């Protein structure tokens with residue numbers, strides 16, 4: 582297949598999967614072009630939220646390490662952790678809900694100007710809550726998340 586047809590095919594698939602995002606929990610999309618099948622990874626809402634949370638905290642880490650004061654606010658979108666759709670193999674359960682609440686609490690405290698803990702301590706507390714949940718629910722990204730901790 583020509584390169585240009587590939588682009589067209591992929592575009593079609595992405596448009597299709599955006600429309601389906603609310604109803605499907607499939608993590609992979611199958612593309613069939615008549616002769617072959619291709620599995621294409623489709624991230625879940627939770628997976629996209631997690632990537633955002635990672636990127637945000639990477640920025641916070643950089644700011645704290647450079648000694649600047651935090652000019653961000655707690656991102657309200659993180660509250661979507663309570664509702665975002667998970668990929669099919671993962672299920673919401675009481676443990677997950679407990680860890681979500683604890684993480685949100687720790688991440689909120691990072692922005693508490695009246696706290697007696699240093700920004701570094703509050704930041705690491707929040708990241709340790711990412712890790713606590715990941716130890717029970719999803720161990721793959723742990724090495725990556727550990728890199729966020731400030732030494």
Ligand code: HEC
Pocket residue numbers: 624625626627628629631632634635638666667668669671677678680681684707708710711712714715718719722725726
């Ligand atoms: C309450 C549990 C919980 C908390 C808290 C949590 N995660 Fe996750 N994380 C998950 C689950 C479950 C997935 C898999 C999502 C899926 O596949 O639908 C995930 C996926 C990820 C991924 C992989 C995303 C991808 O698809 O590439 C990264 C990276 C990640 N989390 C980082 C973080 C970071 C950083 C934090 C804290 C700022 C955090 N997580 C807090 C449960 C959690």
